[in-house]
Amino acid sequence: MKITVVRPGDLGDSELTRWRELQKADPSLDNPFLSVEFAVAMDRLRDYVRVAVLHDGSGVAGFFPYERHSFGIGKPLGGFLTTCHGLIAAPGLEFDARALLRACKLTVFDFDHMVAGQPTFAPYEADVRPAPVMDFTAGFDAWLDQVRSNSPKNLKTVRYKERKLGREQGDLRFEYASADPEVLRVLLGWKSDQYRRTGRVDRFAQPWIVELIDLMHAEHSSDFGGVLTMLYAGDTPVAGHFGLRTATTLVGWFPAYDTEYARYSPGIVHHLQMAEAAATAGLQMVDMGKGGKEYKDWLKSGVLYVAEGRVSRPSPTAAVHWMGRTPFNKARTIVLDRPSLYRAADRVLKGFGRVRSSLRPEPAKQAVKEPTGAN
Known part of the structure; x- marks a missing residue:
């Protein structure tokens, strides 16, 4: 097996076509974060993005997209932004993971959303987690029957709030695949507010992430695209979501809602x-991705599996990295395993967010002009 390392943007047309062929040939790779379009977009914005191209005697056998950081620390493409990563290769392809790291000039590679069971990385899986999905292969009505079976009380409550929202705030309208950049700005504003309110880091404070979202929103091919959805009450947007899709799968990414309408549970109504x-x-x-949100349990009609783990080559850098990461990973696993701890941690973060907001100085009062064009 021969390995060459390039930037995704330097892949030729034949290699782009081969990537798409390999992805479509394996149902476990049907995730937009594994699509070549996402890799190319990340490469446009980040200097540390690379892809290892695996060649066997008959041609290209696989692609391994990754990030190479200082001291040879390897991270999955998109890191904390993504919910799936892995080797895009022919089903069953097995390659020595340490040899792959050597070719990529990596000393260590941590993963936490790897496609579970990939032969190259399976020996290094420390934990495997379910990621709940809404499965429509038997039709929407069959999925809704499963949701009703999961929790008839929850479904009844949400449908009641849905009717109440429309009755009190205006007729409901749902927009799928909106191309309006101003609608996207509304959603990102809600999400930034949610991050700050709940004590989390505002991802959109980093301009490159906003630029990435804009690039993804502009993608509309048959195999890949950004999907912006918005729920309106009358003419007022109340809840939305931005995610990525392949030809058959939509991945949850950035859901948010206007807290003024929280009493109607607009986020679940939107979902x-x-x-x-x-x-x-x-x-x-x-x-919907792995994670401790209770609404996922009653909306799901199936699961996929993703793995956490670590591959390393003997080096002082790898040893230091292990000492810094292992306690955090173990603590996170313990919290995710126990719903009571997850809720407690969430309350602590929200309390921190409220304190941080109260300490933020009030902006100087000034005249505000309404925006007249795209941001």
């Missing part, structure tokens, strides 16, 4: 309407 719209558009699945 139900998004599911129906996605199924109508021909998608077969919405991947």
Whole structure:
């Protein structure tokens, strides 16, 4: 096996075509974060993005996209932004992971959302987690029957709030695959507010992440695209989501809502309407990603599996990295395993967010002009 390392943007047309062929040939790779379009977009914005191209005697056998940071520390492409990573290769391809790291000039590679069971990385999996999905392969009605079976009380409550929202705030309208950049700005504003309110780091404070979202929003091919959805009450947007899709799978990424309408549970109302719209558009699945949100348990009709683990080559850098990362990873696993701890941690973060907001100085009062064009 021969390995060459290039930037995704330097891949030729034949290699781009081969990437897409390999992805479509293996159902476990049906995730937009594994698509070549995402890798190319990341390469446009970040200097540390690379892809290892694996050649066997008959041609290209696989692609391994990754990030190479200082001291040879390797991270999955997109890191904390993504919910899936892995080797895009022919089903069953097995390659020595340490030899792969050597070719990539990496001393260590940590993963936490690896496609579970890939032969190259399976020996290094420390934990495997379920990622709940909404599965529409049997049709939207079959999925809704499963949701009703999961929790009839929850579904009844959300449907009641849905009717109440429309009755009190204006007729509901759902927009699927909006191309309006101003609608995207509304959603990102809600999400930034949520990050700050809950004590988390505002991802959109980093301009390159906003630029990445804009690039993804502009993608509209048959195999890959950004999907912006918005729920309106009358003419007022109340809840939305931006995610990525392949031809058949939509991945949850950035859901948010206007807290002024929180009493109506607009986020869950939106998710139900998004599911129906996605199924109508021909998608077969919405991947909600692993994580401790309780609403995922009753919206799910199936699961995928992702793995956490670590590959390293003997070096002082790898040893130091292990000492810094292992306690954090173990603590996170313990919290995710126990819903009571997850809720407690969430309350602590929200409390921190409230304190941080109260300490933020008030902006100077000034006249505010309404925006007249795209940001």
